[in-house]
Amino acid sequence: LPGPKGYPIVGRVHDVPTKASWLKFYDWSKEYGPIYQTEMFGTVHVWISSERVAHDLLSRRAAIYSDRPQIPNLPDNRTKGEYLALTGRNGMFSFQFLEEYYLLMMSTDTWKRQRKLAQQLMAANASLHDYPTKERDRFLYLFSTDPSQYREFIEQFTSRTVARLTWGSPHSAERLRVTTAGLLPLEARGDARHEMEAELLKDNVKYAHDRIEDGTVQPSFIRTFIESSDLPGGKPECIEETEASYVIGQMAIAGALTIGSPIQSFLLAMLHYPEWQKKLQDEIDSVCDGACPQWEDREKLPMLRAVVKEVIRWRPPVPTGIPHAIEKDDVYDGYFIPAGATVHALEWAMTRDEKTYPNADAFNPARWLEPEYPTYKEPLTVHPKLNGFSQFGFGRRTCQGIPLVEQDLYLAMGGLAWAFNIRKKRRGDGSEVPVHWNDYTPLLIAKPVLFEFDAVVRSEEKKGLLRRMWESGKGDDDREQEDKLLRQELHRNMCGDGDDTEKKEIGVDSPVVDDASSDRGSDTSGPTHSTTESVFSLGQSDSDACDMEHISLLR
Numbered sequence: 001l002p003g004p005k006g007y008p009i010v011g012r013v014h015d016v017p018t019k020a021s022w023l024k025f026y027d028w029s030k031e032y033g034p035i036y037q038t039e040m041f042g043t044v045h046v047w048i049s050s051e052r053v054a055h056d057l058l059s060r061r062a063a064i065y066s067d068r069p070q071i072p073n074l075p076d077n078r079t080k081g082e083y084l085a086l087t088g089r090n091g092m093f094s095f096q097f098l099e100e101y102y103l104l105m106m107s108t109d110t111w112k113r114q115r116k117l118a119q120q121l122m123a124a125n126a127s128l129h130d131y132p133t134k135e136r137d138r139f140l141y142l143f144s145t146d147p148s149q150y151r152e153f154i155e156q157f158t159s160r161t162v163a164r165l166t167w168g169s170p171h172s173a174e175r176l177r178v179t180t181a182g183l184l185p186l187e188a189r190g191d192a193r194h195e196m197e198a199e200l201l202k203d204n205v206k207y208a209h210d211r212i213e214d215g216t217v218q219p220s221f222i223r224t225f226i227e228s229s230d231l232p233g234g235k236p237e238c239i240e241e242t243e244a245s246y247v248i249g250q251m252a253i254a255g256a257l258t259i260g261s262p263i264q265s266f267l268l269a270m271l272h273y274p275e276w277q278k279k280l281q282d283e284i285d286s287v288c289d290g291a292c293p294q295w296e297d298r299e300k301l302p303m304l305r306a307v308v309k310e311v312i313r314w315r316p317p318v319p320t321g322i323p324h325a326i327e328k329d330d331v332y333d334g335y336f337i338p339a340g341a342t343v344h345a346l347e348w349a350m351t352r353d354e355k356t357y358p359n360a361d362a363f364n365p366a367r368w369l370e371p372e373y374p375t376y377k378e379p380l381t382v383h384p385k386l387n388g389f390s391q392f393g394f395g396r397r398t399c400q401g402i403p404l405v406e407q408d409l410y411l412a413m414g415g416l417a418w419a420f421n422i423r424k425k426r427r428g429d430g431s432e433v434p435v436h437w438n439d440y441t442p443l444l445i446a447k448p449v450l451f452e453f454d455a456v457v458r459s460e461e462k463k464g465l466l467r468r469m470w471e472s473g474k475g476d477d478d479r480e481q482e483d484k485l486l487r488q489e490l491h492r493n494m495c496g497d498g499d500d501t502e503k504k505e506i507g508v509d510s511p512v513v514d515d516a517s518s519d520r521g522s523d524t525s526g527p528t529h530s531t532t533e534s535v536f537s538l539g540q541s542d543s544d545a546c547d548m549e550h551i552s553l554l555r
Ligand code: HEM
Pocket: 102, 103, 104, 115, 118, 162, 250, 251, 252, 254, 255, 256, 258, 259, 262, 317, 318, 321, 322, 323, 324, 391, 392, 393, 394, 395, 396, 397, 398, 399, 400, 401, 402, 404, 405
C-alpha cells in the first residue's frame, strides 16, 4: 500500500501529534489515498478513509478482518475470556486509547458467545425502560442550577443511565465513572484499577441477587440474565454468571462516558450555529405543544434526529475508530495486506468526504432532511437514524450500544433545546467571549475542551417545570444532592444573595475552569472524585445550621 516513508523501527511516529492525531492521519489520506499504510515499531497499520473501502474489507471480508490487535503490555487480552476488553497503547505511538473499550478481544468462540449475549440483552431491554427519560429530567434541572458545570452533569447523566440499565440502580454510577476514566493511565494504575473494576462488577451482581431476594429488583441487563427466561432465544450455552457479569460490565464501561462527548459537541454547535438552535426549538415547540420532547414523539421530530446525527458527523466521538486486526494475508485492489496488520477505520476522514457531505466542515442538519443532499433518505418518520452510520464501526465489531446512544442523545439534545437558550457569554463591554471551533481532548473518545457559555431558561414556566422534572427523575441516592440544592436555594431566597445569585442561576458569570486542572467531569488527568461537593459548595457558611432547619421544614 502507499503511505508515508518512515525511519526504521519507529516509522513516522515523530510526525503523529499527540493532540488531534486524526487530523494528521486525515491529511495523509489526502496525499496517499483512501487506503494507505504506516509502519511503526514493526507493525503495519492500515488506514481506511472511505466508507466504501471500509465496507469492502471490514464488512464484506469480515471473516478475516474482525480480530482486535494484540496488546504487548497486556498479553492476555485476546485470550482471557474472563476479562473481555483489555488493550494497551496499540504498540505504536502515544495514543491514550481508552484501553478497555476494545471489547471482546479473545478467542472467536468466546467472542461470539459474549457478543450474542450483549445483543440479546440489548434486544430484551430495547425499551430501555424509563431510565433515559428519568435521568434526562434530573440532568436538565441540575444543568439549570449551574450551566458552567455542564461536563459534570452530562457525565452524571450518561453514567447513571447506563448503571441503571445494566444493574438496575444508579448507586454505583460514580464508581463506574472512576473506573472508566482510570483506564487511561493503565500502566500506572493497572492492577489497582482491575481490582476496583472486579469489585464493582461483583458488588453489582450481588446487589441484583439481594434485590431479587427481597423483592425490590428493578429491570436491568443483569436481572434479565439471571432470570434468563426473558432472553430472546434463551440463555446462550455455557455462559456462566461471572462471564456474563463481565459482558454486562463492559457494556456499562463502553456506555459510561461515550455518549457525553456528542452532548458537549451539541452545546458547541448551538453556540456556533444559533440559527439551528432556533429551528430546532421551533420544531419542538410546535410538535410538543410546549412540553419537553419525549421518546414517543420521535417520529414527528425529524429535525431533532437530524441534529443528533449531524452532531456526531460534525465532531465524531471516536475520530480514529477502534482498530480491527486482520487474521490472514489478503489482497485488495492489487495491494497486499499482511496477516496481523492493524486496520483502522478513520472515522474523522469518513465524515469529511465532500461527495457524501458537501461543505463537510459546516454543521448542517439539512443534509439529512432535504432531498438535494446525497445523504437524504425517506421516510422522515424513520430517517435520519443512527443505525448503520459509519461512526459506529463496521462488520462484526459494530457498536452494540446504538439503541441507547440514540435514545440518550435524542432526549438530552431535545430537552436542552426545549428548556434553554444556549448563547455566547458577553463581557462587561458587550463583546462576546470566543468559543473554540474544534479543540478536542486526544483520547479515544474525544470531547471538546471546556468552553464558556450562558444557558438561560426560556421562560418562568419552564423553570418551574424543570424543578418538577427533577423531582420525578431523582433517585433515593439523590438525598445528599438535594440537601445541597435546597441549601443553595435557601441562600438565594432567605439569606439574601441578591442579584449575583440570580445571575448564577442562569449561568451568567459562572467561571469555566481550565481543562487540565479540572476535576469537574472526567478528563485526561484520570479518575474523578465525587464533584458534587465542589459543585454545590455555595452556602457552606456559618448559616449552615439555619439552612438545615429550613431544609427539614421544606421536606
Ligand atoms: C456516541 C456513543 C458511541 C459511539 C460513537 C460508539 C462507537 C463505537 C465504535 C466506532 C466501535 C468500534 C466498531 C468497530 O470496531 O468496527 C464501538 C464498539 C462497541 N461499542 Fe460503541 N459507541 C458509542 C456508545 C456505546 C454504548 C453506549 C455502548 C453500550 C451500552 C457501546 C458498546 C459497544 C461495544 C460492546 C462495542 C464492541 C463491539 C465488539 O468489539 O464486538 N457503545 N462503538
